[in-house]
Amino acid sequence: MNLFAEAFAWLFAPERFVGADSLQVRIGEHLFYTFVSVLVAAVIAVPLGYLIGHTGKGREIAVGVSGAARALPSFGLILLLVLLIGVTQKPLAAFIAFVLLAIPSILAGAYSGLEAIDRRVIDSARAVGMTEWQILWKVEIPLGLPLLIGGLRSAALQVVATVTLAAYIGLGGVGLYIISGLALRRFDQMLGAAIVIVVLALVIDGLFAIVQRLIVPRGVAAGRDSDSRTKPVRPRAVAESSAHQ
Amino acid sequence: MNWIGNNLDLIAQLSVQHIRLSIPPILLGFVISLPLGWLAYRFKLTRGLLLTVAGLLFTIPSLALFVLLPPILGIAYTSEANVTIALTIYAVAIMSRSVADALGSVDPAIRQSATAVGYGSWRRFWAVEFPLAGPVILAGLRVTAVSTISLVTVGILIGVQSLGYLFTNGFQRRIVVEILAGVVMVVVIALVVDYLLVLLGRVLMPWTAKQKLVRPQLERLAAQAGGAS
Numbered sequence: 001m002n003l004f005a006e007a008f009a010w011l012f013a014p015e016r017f018v019g020a021d022s023l024q025v026r027i028g029e030h031l032f033y034t035f036v037s038v039l040v041a042a043v044i045a046v047p048l049g050y051l052i053g054h055t056g057k058g059r060e061i062a063v064g065v066s067g068a069a070r071a072l073p074s075f076g077l078i079l080l081l082v083l084l085i086g087v088t089q090k091p092l093a094a095f096i097a098f099v100l101l102a103i104p105s106i107l108a109g110a111y112s113g114l115e116a117i118d119r120r121v122i123d124s125a126r127a128v129g130m131t132e133w134q135i136l137w138k139v140e141i142p143l144g145l146p147l148l149i150g151g152l153r154s155a156a157l158q159v160v161a162t163v164t165l166a167a168y169i170g171l172g173g174v175g176l177y178i179i180s181g182l183a184l185r186r187f188d189q190m191l192g193a194a195i196v197i198v199v200l201a202l203v204i205d206g207l208f209a210i211v212q213r214l215i216v217p218r219g220v221a222a223g224r225d226s227d228s229r230t231k232p233v234r235p236r237a238v239a240e241s242s243a244h245q
Numbered sequence: 246m247n248w249i250g251n252n253l254d255l256i257a258q259l260s261v262q263h264i265r266l267s268i269p270p271i272l273l274g275f276v277i278s279l280p281l282g283w284l285a286y287r288f289k290l291t292r293g294l295l296l297t298v299a300g301l302l303f304t305i306p307s308l309a310l311f312v313l314l315p316p317i318l319g320i321a322y323t324s325e326a327n328v329t330i331a332l333t334i335y336a337v338a339i340m341s342r343s344v345a346d347a348l349g350s351v352d353p354a355i356r357q358s359a360t361a362v363g364y365g366s367w368r369r370f371w372a373v374e375f376p377l378a379g380p381v382i383l384a385g386l387r388v389t390a391v392s393t394i395s396l397v398t399v400g401i402l403i404g405v406q407s408l409g410y411l412f413t414n415g416f417q418r419r420i421v422v423e424i425l426a427g428v429v430m431v432v433v434i435a436l437v438v439d440y441l442l443v444l445l446g447r448v449l450m451p452w453t454a455k456q457k458l459v460r461p462q463l464e465r466l467a468a469q470a471g472g473a474s
Contacts, residue, residue, distance in 0.1 A: 003316040071391045071435035073398040075409065076428040079416040083424065161306030165399065169416070178312055182403065187316075194312035201304045 007191035023174075023196065030173040030200060033166070034159045037098035038106075041155060045103045046148070049110020053144065054136055062111055066104035074101050074162045082169050094166045101162055102155035109151015113144025145215045153208035160201050174200065248422045256411070260430055263407040267394045267434075269329050274336020274389055281337065282344020283370070296342055303338040307331065307399045323404040332396055336389045343385025347378035380453045383446045387439050394435040398427070408434075 010016070016023045052058045078097040085093040117140060125139045167175030177193030180186075249256070285295040305313075310331045315322045318330065351374050359373040401409030411427030414420075446453060 067391075067439075068432070068436075070388065071395055071432045071439075073395045073409070073412070073428060073431045075398055075402075076412045076424055076431065079412050080421065080424045080428060083416065083419060083421045087419075157304050161308070164306045164308045165402070168402065168413070175308060178308055179402070187322075190312045191316060194309040197309040198305050198313070201306060201309075202301065205301070205304045 003187060003191060006188035007195060010186075010188040011192040011195065026172060026174045026176060027196065027200065029171075030160070030163050030175075030197075033094070033098060033163045033171070033173060034156060034204070037095060037159050038102050038152060038156050040095075041099045041102035042106050042152060044099070045106035046110050049107045049148075049151075050114060050136065050141070052107075053111035053114025054132075054140060056115075059111060059115070062107055066108045069101070069104040072101075074158075075165045075168070077101070078162070078166050078169065090169050090171060094163075094169065094171050097166075098159045098162055102159050105154040105158060106148075106151045109148045109154070110144070113147030113151075114140045116147060117143045142217045143220065145217075146212055149208060149212045149215055153205065153212070156204050156208065157201055160197070160204060164197055248420055249426055252423075252426075256408075256426055256430060259406065259408050259410055259427075260434065263394070263397055263431070264434060266325065266328060266397045266400070266405070266407055267332075267390075267438075270332035270336045270393050271386070271390050273329075273333045274340045274393075275386060277333070277337050278340030278344050278385075281341040283348060285341060285345035286348035292345065296345065299338040299341050302334055307335075307396055308402060310334065311400070311403050325405055327403065328397065328400040328405045332393050335396065336393055339389045339392070340382075340385050343388070344378070344382055347381035347385070348374055350381055351377045376450065379450045380446070383442065383450075387442050390438050390442060391435045394438060395431060398431060 011023075019025075049062070052062050074097070077100065078094055081093040081097045082090055085096070121143070122135060122139060125135045130138065163171070163173045164175030164178070167173050167177075167179045170176075174193050174197050178190045178197075181190035181193065281295055284291040286292065311322070311327055314320070314327055314331055315324075318326075320326050320330075355377065356369070356374065359369045364373065397407045398409030398412060400407055401413050408427045408430050411423050411430075415423030415427065
């Protein structure tokens, strides 16, 4: 436990907060890479996911892509892209890797959000005369939001973790303290940085959890099943979101 | 391409080492998750607690976990135990949730019927609930296996050998093919193990070929997984 005391001593040392290698700069880099990558990935994956979810076409491909992407080692992908795109353009290569890694979760969140909706709800919307566009905007997207946010949440956490690894190519971020600490055998620095990264991930996860709660449409929240154990065998959007705590 | 021809031995040796490192976390994760998942499914109090803890553990980035565990457990950074324990934690985090979901997906009417014809809770679990929960548990196991195999590579940063060696070595020597070989081998191993698990599922649960009910759960797992890396 002594090492933890040293880690906190490192973490709260005055010099940690000054200069180009200060903690706030590294955290800023980490958040910047995460935020921009998830944003770009969302711009690509959300419309695509909605298209798949609304039309029901191409879902086999989407399922296959998300499955295969999970097998892809993110660390290897970053290094591969850096060498392919050019060592001089590390940030670009890393960004592409982050975006590629974030897309499958967001895609899955977008289309499974639409797919989890009870078909009868959509049929009713069509029956009362809504156009396809209205069905998408007024029925499917609001009901699918909790799962979409869930997908963004996984993607953000995945990118936070991957940005940590990208410190190996000298990208910055909080992971840089760990990578340089490994070489210097500075265990206090490594542990202190690991604690910061964990806190960072937990805060991001917590924020998404809050958004996920707030975003459930009022009508859905009211009719929510209180005991998730006895949820229907074929879960709807309602049961999905209540099980996701 | 020359590099691959000259280094087949190295690739094979690292692949074996990679598989050897991947198996214990997957098996341990499965074994530990069964009772935990059951607890999460059975009692409301433990459900909230277990699923929250599992969710939080799963958010911890792998490199941070590799750095955090040694001082807590008193093991060496570079030990294989470090990687094995960290990946077991992730496996439990994924699997205990899918076991809980799987048990929850069993039709309550079937559970009641089993009780009605005289099954005790122990026998009902193993003879009725566990087999019926099988497809969803298998889906969780597949996610666990694939992500574990992919995560083993991160161990190279703390000095634990695996196919990840091809990444760092290839990067330092600027050999694209070497990194590519590592990435491809990891994906191939993951897909082969995934396929073997599907086959195992077909052998152990022959009725699942016709069953379509697991789809929503399967996709939800797919949507949730992928946090840690």
